Amino acid sequence: MYDNLLVRKRRRRKIAAFVALFSSIGITSLVIISFLGRSVGTFTVSLNNSQVNLALIEAKDSTNYSTYLRVNENGKFIESTYGDILKKGFNYLDDETTPSNVGEYEYEYRDEKSGEIKTAKGLEFFKYTFYVKNIGSKAATYTMKINVDDRTRADDFSGRSLDDTLRIVVFENDPNTDKHDYQIYAKRAKENNRTIGGDVVDREFIANPDYDARQETEEYRLVDKSFGGGSEYSNKGTIIEYDVDNFVRNDIRRYTIVFWLEGFEPQSRPEDEYPEGATLKLGVDIAAYEKAQS
Numbered sequence: 001m002y003d004n005l006l007v008r009k010r011r012r013r014k015i016a017a018f019v020a021l022f023s024s025i026g027i028t029s030l031v032i033i034s035f036l037g038r039s040v041g042t043f044t045v046s047l048n049n050s051q052v053n054l055a056l057i058e059a060k061d062s063t064n065y066s067t068y069l070r071v072n073e074n075g076k077f078i079e080s081t082y083g084d085i086l087k088k089g090f091n092y093l094d095d096e097t098t099p100s101n102v103g104e105y106e107y108e109y110r111d112e113k114s115g116e117i118k119t120a121k122g123l124e125f126f127k128y129t130f131y132v133k134n135i136g137s138k139a140a141t142y143t144m145k146i147n148v149d150d151r152t153r154a155d156d157f158s159g160r161s162l163d164d165t166l167r168i169v170v171f172e173n174d175p176n177t178d179k180h181d182y183q184i185y186a187k188r189a190k191e192n193n194r195t196i197g198g199d200v201v202d203r204e205f206i207a208n209p210d211y212d213a214r215q216e217t218e219e220y221r222l223v224d225k226s227f228g229g230g231s232e233y234s235n236k237g238t239i240i241e242y243d244v245d246n247f248v249r250n251d252i253r254r255y256t257i258v259f260w261l262e263g264f265e266p267q268s269r270p271e272d273e274y275p276e277g278a279t280l281k282l283g284v285d286i287a288a289y290e291k292a293q294s
Contacts, residue, residue: 042070042071043100043128045128046069046286047287049288050287050289052134054135054140054142055133056068056069056130058130060175062131071128076122077122077124079261079262079263080260081263081264090171090180090182093169093171093256094171095129100126104122104123107120129254130254132252132253132255134247134248138249138290139248139249141291142243142289143242143243143286144284145240148237149236149281149282151281152278155276160278161275167185167223169182169184170255171255171258174253175253187227192214193214194216195222204223204267205223206221207264247291
């Protein structure tokens, strides 16, 4: 999708910058996202039922029903890019057998105190696949929300935050089909852009390395939807919402959620500096109710 050499050069520069910062000031929160959890580095999905009986499972044929899923992840996040993630293939990412640490990488850094070269692991992106299943007798309706549970801005007086470069892909599919339908989300653009058809929208580019035009093309695409709440939502609130109606007994739906920090974010400047001190914590909540009788 993008010039591979350009992508590799940009990512190498970003990784080098991160390692230099890591070795000079130790553990930092420069590019950390506290993914989906009550503690740093934890991914959780919770479900609340009201007069219906829905369950969360991690495999299509599993009978290990739960209303709470948790995946422990402790890696530091570094900027990646959509072009590299796409190389994995969406049919590969949107699969229960693909591990949540598929985006893991290993890098070397020099310990400031000892001077030794050490290795550490981090994440270029994170993905998680789970299912919602109706194991009760009543038809249900449910709402899945991805929320900002906490957010702090950079302490360099720039006002930047990690959601400025955050990209989220949500796959939503019937697991009995081979489809991998998805929507890509980002924070609302600071300046309007034009779609391929010429419409003026507030959607951001997924990524646009060295592309200055504000016009969408087949190569440089806009995200499908902007986060809810506007470009300056509060430190807490819903940014993505999915509503499902008439979810009857034994119905099942597969979700895969993929996150990364986009290294070719066009409106996050200065491009070679991280938003020092910025943190972001996200959460997934599902609320289920009995389907209203018509």
